[in-house]
Amino acid sequence: MPNSELMPIGVFAQRSGLTSSALRFYADSGLLPPAEVDPVSGYRHYGADQVARATALRRLREIAMPLAEVGTVLDAGAGEAARLVDEHVARVVGDAAAARQKAAVIKSALGGNHRGLLIAALKGPVLADAVDQVLTATAYGPGAAVLTGVHVEASHEAIALTATDRFRLSTRSLAPARTAEQTWVGTVDGDDLRAAVAEIRHSALVRVEAVPHGVRLRMGEREDRHCRLLSEEFPDHRLMLASLGEVTTRATVSKDLLLRALEEHPGECVALHVSGHGVDVRSPNDEHPGIPLVATVTGEALQIRFETTTLYPAVSTAIGPDVMLDLRGHDRPVTIRSADRGDLTTLAMPVNQAAPANARIEGRSATSSLHEPQSRRCKLCSQ
Template identity: 80%
Template sequence: MPPSELMPIGVFAQRTGLTSSALRFYADSGLLPPAEVDPLSGYRYYAADQVLRATALRRLREIAMPLAAVEAVLDAGADEAARLIDEHVARIVDDAAAARRKAAALKSALGGELPGLLIAVLKGPVLADAVEQVLTATAHEPGMAVLAGLHVEARPGALALTATDRYRLSTRTLVPARPTERTWAGTIDGDDLRAAAATVRRSALVRIEAVPHGIRLRMPERADRHCRLLSEDFPDHRLMLASLGEVGTRATVPKELLLRALEEHPGDCVTLHVCADGVTVQPSHDDDPPVQLPAAVTGAALRIRFEMTTLYPAVSTAIGPDVMVELRGHDGPVTIRSADRGDLTTLAMPVAFAPSA
């Protein structure tokens, strides 16, 4: 290749975001040899068609991929490369979760493994279900870690779990298997709780203890699980609940029928028409037929519109065969809960919708 078509190592470094020293290392390791090397000066030159490989190499190293794995990805086809990247990221996530658990246990041990403050004793399967249901209302937002957390409030005879992503608020109240006289409140890292849920589910009873910087889940014949406490203040959900307007319309709908209609709806948003005849899931296009669902309805007829990602999780986590939907106009927060059990309640915000539409 004529020298005029090649790039000196400095120019190639600028084009790819790699330093000259890194390019020399990758050349020596065989991952990215230069197109040509001047036999007298030893100066290295690179071709334009090497930019893509060099850029991919840099990005793979930025996600901490080992050199051997990098070479496998660079030499693989698109599908195989994607699979290898997914496997690498999954290992990183698993390793990070394991490191967090070990760090929490280590901090507790360095503190002398002080006895925790017992805040509740619950059946493992019940606690795991409640955690997974309420955590559907969380979100990972940059700079707002609290939105990915679960707020725990322990009071005599009850344990309340609450989460919100600002578009939904989900709360469930559990009755402890053993009553406690203690009160406690804190927001726990949602990812830690998700990681612990499978172990919790297999335990007959779980002791929840408050410890410095988090909670400790103690289970017979299983290792303790430590979940971190978040330092941010949880949104004032009690004020939100207290300030809700009057319910104007109530509809009780079979849960499975509503879920099926939402699953088959092709749009990102869904419009419900609630009237005395029942609940109708409106089509996305005029050519599609509406889906009419049987429902017991009281109050004024109205149309209301939701993001699918807001409505579906709220309905799917409801307890029991029927869900009650309580509406406060076309633009007010909607309460979705079991028709016969009120211990899991979700508030869902509709999207802007003109009343005359």
């Protein structure tokens, strides 16, 4: 290769993002040998066509991939390389989850609190279903760690699980098999609960106990699971629930038929036209034919718009064959619950109809939020 097409190790280090010492290490290990080594000075030179391999090597090492695996990925085809990367990431995530669980057990033991405060004793399958249902309303984003969690409120009569992403809110009340020793409130890490759901589901009875910095799930012969507490304050959902306002329209419709209509609807945003004739699932600008659904409707006729990503999961988690929609106006939260069981309640916030119907929904800028004052933005809460 002509010298004019080669670059010294310092220049190549800047191009690839690797340090000169790292390049020497990878050269000696055989992963990235230089294109040419001066036989007299020993200076190493690299070709421009090696930048892509060096960059890929750096990125693989940034995700803690061992050298032996890095070489296999670099030499594999695109499909095989992607599979190997996915396998590595799955192992890292699994190891991290296992380490987090072990750390929780260690912290609990160090605290000397071997007997936690009983929050509730619940049937495992019932608790698992409740966790799955409310977790659909969690959210991930910068500065919103508390929105990834499940708020738990335990009293002598019931235990309530609540989650919100500010555009939906799901809450489920459960009757415990054994009541709490005292009232307790906390927000539990949603990822920890999600990881424990399978074991919870296969446990006849789960004791939920409060321990320092978290809750402990005791499941008989199964190993205890620990879930961290989140320190941020949970949005004041009770104040929001108390100020929902009067229901002006109520519609009871088949859950399966409504979900099917939402699945068949082609747009990101959907309009529900609710009247004495039933519920019609339409495009906000009527560019597609509506899908009429038989429904029992009382109250005023109303058209209300939703993002499909807000409405669909709110309906899909409802219990039973029919869902009841309690509507309060085109810009107010809609309550979605089972027609025959009220222990799971979900709120969904409609799209602000002041925004153009054909506006691209991005970052939920056109959607109200459940926690903000309705005069500004219709969020569920401002926290």
